Amino acid sequence: MGAPNDPESPDKAAPSLEEPPPPVTGVPVVALPPLSDYAAWSTGLCDCFSDFERFCISFWCPCVTFGQISEIVDRGSSSCGLNGAVYFLIACVTGCSCCYSFFYRLKMRKQYRIDGTAAEDFIVHCLCEACALTQEYRELKNRGFNPSLGWHESVDRQNHGVAMAPMPPVAPIVEDGMKR
Numbered sequence: 001m002g003a004p005n006d007p008e009s010p011d012k013a014a015p016s017l018e019e020p021p022p023p024v025t026g027v028p029v030v031a032l033p034p035l036s037d038y039a040a041w042s043t044g045l046c047d048c049f050s051d052f053e054r055f056c057i058s059f060w061c062p063c064v065t066f067g068q069i070s071e072i073v074d075r076g077s078s079s080c081g082l083n084g085a086v087y088f089l090i091a092c093v094t095g096c097s098c099c100y101s102f103f104y105r106l107k108m109r110k111q112y113r114i115d116g117t118a119a120e121d122f123i124v125h126c127l128c129e130a131c132a133l134t135q136e137y138r139e140l141k142n143r144g145f146n147p148s149l150g151w152h153e154s155v156d157r158q159n160h161g162v163a164m165a166p167m168p169p170v171a172p173i174v175e176d177g178m179k180r
Contacts, residue, residue, distance in 0.1 A: 050138075072140050106118055
């Protein structure tokens, strides 16, 4: 038999040319779909005068419009009142509430696969917050939601108020046993 380091030794298998990959660790990453699947906003940024009432609310009290939008974008996991109050506090303390609303525009764009970049979203919210909020509100309305009603009422109306029927019992109940 050969020496321990002898490559001709029959006791030792030939080393593999390919090493096995290292074990997978960390957070799973979901690949984003190709950009070709993304569409433009259903209305333009400067179409805010097509819904002048909403534009006025967004201009004079943006916390209301933002709260309504954020409840829909969060799919009911946060409330309109809470997000509107946070927006108002950020506006009063820092004057930069556009930084908060920008994140929701970004989230909405990804959720509904709308064209754009984070830089564009940030600039739009910094330069014309009322137009950005009005555009987001109209986008949600065009997708069948009514942000003024909130998430749960909008979903109920989309489902036309159809409720799930209760599940029938697994086996029928026989009261007096079987009879012939």
